[in-house]
Amino acid sequence: MANIVYEKSRGLTDTPFTYCPGCSHGTIHKLIAESLVELDVLDKSIAIAPVGCSVLAYEFFNCDAIQAAHGRAPAVATGIKRVEPDKIVFTYQGDGDLASIGTAEIIHAAHRGENFTVIFVNNGIYGMTGGQMAPTTLINQKTSTSPYGRQESTTGKPLLVSEMMAQIPSATYIERVSVHDIRHITQAKKAIKKAFEYQIANKGFSMVEVIADCPVGWNMTPVDARKTIADAMIPYYPLGVYKDAGGEA
Amino acid sequence: MKVLMKGNIALSEAAIQAGCTAFFGYPITPQNEIPEYMSAKMEPAGGVFIQAESEVGAINMVYGAAAAGARTMTTSSSPGMALKQEGISYLCGANLPCVIVNVARCGPGLGGILPGQSDYFQATRGGGNGDYYTPVYAPSTVQECWDLVFHSFDIADKYRTPVMILLDGMLGQMMEPVETKVHPRLNVDKPWATNGNAASRPRNAITSLSLFGEVLEAMNLERFKVYEEIAKKEVMVENTVKDGDTVAIVAYGAPSRIVVNAIDELKEEGINAGLIRPITLWPYPGDIFLNLPSSVNHILVAELSMGQMVEDVRLAVNGKYPVHFYGRTGGVVFEPIEIANKVREILGKPTKEIESKIESKTATQDENLRGGI
Ligand SMILES: Cc1ncc(C[n+]2csc(CCOP(=O)(O)OP(=O)(O)O)c2C)c(N)n1
Numbered sequence: 252m253a254n255i256v257y258e259k260s261r262g263l264t265d266t267p268f269t270y271c272p273g274c275s276h277g278t279i280h281k282l283i284a285e286s287l288v289e290l291d292v293l294d295k296s297i298a299i300a301p302v303g304c305s306v307l308a309y310e311f312f313n314c315d316a317i318q319a320a321h322g323r324a325p326a327v328a329t330g331i332k333r334v335e336p337d338k339i340v341f342t343y344q345g346d347g348d349l350a351s352i353g354t355a356e357i358i359h360a361a362h363r364g365e366n367f368t369v370i371f372v373n374n375g376i377y378g379m380t381g382g383q384m385a386p387t388t389l390i391n392q393k394t395s396t397s398p399y400g401r402q403e404s405t406t407g408k409p410l411l412v413s414e415m416m417a418q419i420p421s422a423t424y425i426e427r428v429s430v431h432d433i434r435h436i437t438q439a440k441k442a443i444k445k446a447f448e449y450q451i452a453n454k455g456f457s458m459v460e461v462i463a464d465c466p467v468g469w470n471m472t473p474v475d476a477r478k479t480i481a482d483a484m485i486p487y488y489p490l491g492v493y494k495d496a497g498g499e500a
Numbered sequence: 501m502k503v504l505m506k507g508n509i510a511l512s513e514a515a516i517q518a519g520c521t522a523f524f525g526y527p528i529t530p531q532n533e534i535p536e537y538m539s540a541k542m543e544p545a546g547g548v549f550i551q552a553e554s555e556v557g558a559i560n561m562v563y564g565a566a567a568a569g570a571r572t573m574t575t576s577s578s579p580g581m582a583l584k585q586e587g588i589s590y591l592c593g594a595n596l597p598c599v600i601v602n603v604a605r606c607g608p609g610l611g612g613i614l615p616g617q618s619d620y621f622q623a624t625r626g627g628g629n630g631d632y633y634t635p636v637y638a639p640s641t642v643q644e645c646w647d648l649v650f651h652s653f654d655i656a657d658k659y660r661t662p663v664m665i666l667l668d669g670m671l672g673q674m675m676e677p678v679e680t681k682v683h684p685r686l687n688v689d690k691p692w693a694t695n696g697n698a699a700s701r702p703r704n705a706i707t708s709l710s711l712f713g714e715v716l717e718a719m720n721l722e723r724f725k726v727y728e729e730i731a732k733k734e735v736m737v738e739n740t741v742k743d744g745d746t747v748a749i750v751a752y753g754a755p756s757r758i759v760v761n762a763i764d765e766l767k768e769e770g771i772n773a774g775l776i777r778p779i780t781l782w783p784y785p786g787d788i789f790l791n792l793p794s795s796v797n798h799i800l801v802a803e804l805s806m807g808q809m810v811e812d813v814r815l816a817v818n819g820k821y822p823v824h825f826y827g828r829t830g831g832v833v834f835e836p837i838e839i840a841n842k843v844r845e846i847l848g849k850p851t852k853e854i855e856s857k858i859e860s861k862t863a864t865q866d867e868n869l870r871g872g873i
Contacts, residue, residue: 309706317694320586323556323557327567330568334548334564334568334695362553
């Protein structure tokens with residue numbers, strides 16, 4: 252009899268991903284799917300897909316799922332969670348979605364202490380629309396709308412979302428992780444699982460910011476992109492727990 | 501037993517009685533009584549109330565609650581309705597039922613807090629991006645506010661569509677006795693709801709997206725079949741035009757009651773006119789214009805706008821009658837004599853002098869601000 256060494260998580264459907272080779276979205280999807288299965292909540296979970304490269308996430312997560320308008324996922328999640336408080340609700344949002352057009356919705360969901368989980372994928376760029384500058388684009392980083400590199404004088408410094416969210420009194424758990432190598436992927440999984448554990452225990456708003464890459468948008472090979480996370484992204488976006496008001500899960 | 505209540509309160513309490521379990525709002529005059537009332541009454545009734553961070557937030561909370569299968573409502577007034585349009589487009593694209601109330605004021609821009617009917621185009625033409633309509637109900641009395649809320653929730657569930665109730669601030673603020681009858685609720689199964697019950701059924705997904713032209717076209721065609729059915733079955737109109745009337749006056753909402761006074765005034769001098777009052781603004785009761793008594797020679801449309809519904813009347817009449825228009829905007833409400841004079845003018849009769857009310861109508865800026873903008 253064959254010995255099963257590794258299996259695709261039941262938390263994902265069989266629909267092939269639409270992500271580019273080397274993109275972090277696939278890894279992050281997998282971590283979420285595994286967490287929901289391990290916590291035995293997959294069948295009562297509701298995913299909110301954003302507008303962005305992960306707009307089709309409702310086809311990938313093997314649970315109920317809704318596609319939301321650009322930036323509005325936290326408001327949609329609020330509506331669902333309030334009428335289905337015993338279900339597990341999470342949003343999956345990019346940095347254009349969460350840190351630009353959706354700032355009001357994310358801040359006020361945390362401000363109300365909504366008991367759902369946000370997975371915030373920070374790849375420093377608008378991937379889906381062709382690699383435009385995001386609020387999280389690094390200084391001097393070239394994008395299709397910062398062709399000479401992002402200039403602080405006209406576009407400010409990259410927005411530190413986890414640091415900002417940690418200031419919100421009613422936010423419970425904010426952690427920044429990365430998925431550029433195995434060690435960090437393991438830590439990211441722990442953080443994501445903890446965020447869901449907090450939600451299950453009704454501890455309130457949790458957000459995990461995942462530093463991710465976008466090889467195509469960054470105009471790099473996947474290997475260089477992973478290295479860029481370590482060399483350029485993490486020094487500006489320090490990893491770690493920014494707020495944990497939940498005690499032990 | 502009748503209860504004396506404001507239009508805004510009738511809308512609120514009726515929603516709770518109709519089984520609304522999730523309300524999301526944001527402060528804006530002249531609808532503030534609704535979120536205020538809901539903040540006190542929803543939780544005791546076992547429902548959810550949230551004062552959202554914005555109208556954008558509120559309509560997206562409705563999107564979530566509707567997706568989870570709840571009867572849900574949001575209310576606002578004109579500038580807030582402008583912000584909700586993105587969400588309404590998504591709700592239509594995802595076929596999600598809900599009730600949206602616009603207690604309209606005058607515009608454009610911040611405009612003012614006085615009543616207006618200038619959101620007619622926005623309400624009846626979709627308002628957001630894409631091919632869609634929402635059924636729009638226009639009550640003219642506080643009683644009708646009460647009754648149409650029940651009807652709107654049923655229509656929303658039955659056809660899986662957002663339903664709009666459009667009234668003006670005058671009706672929202674007006675107090676009248678209401679028969680608070682709880683209408684039986686249409687119970688519709690929602691097997692499509694994304695409520696996290698995938699343990700007992702295949703998983704559900706809700707989206708307005710399709711990247712394939714033919715697929716999206718098929719979704720739109722399917723939705724327009726539903727619209728066709730709504731247009732066939734759900735038109736509501738009050739028509740008092742009878743044989744012998746020479747003028748049919750078309751008006752909706754609270755201003756239609758001013759038209760009734762004008763019709764009474766005209767009758768005293770032997771001019772016979774009748775009222776056509778659309779209750780559904782979409783689907784529009786256009787067929788009514790095809791079967792008017794042969795005595796009718798003129799159609800007059802009266803609105804608190806520069807002329808919006810008049811376009812639907814012209815489309816329906818299709819050149820069969822001359823269509824005249826009388827409107828006031830900026831929050832100014834016409835008096836019966838203004839409508840009567842317009843009819844006299846149309847019929848080539850001498851008009852009556854209108855007493856200037858400018859002085860008594862001019863409130864100071866301070867006084868107006870007290871209402872809140
Ligand atoms: C209201 C609105 N504005 C703009 C867009 C176009 N749009 C689609 S995806 C996207 C950017 C998403 O970027 P991000 O959130 O960083 O996610 P990523 O694609 O990088 O995963 C934009 C601007 C839209 N769909 N809706």
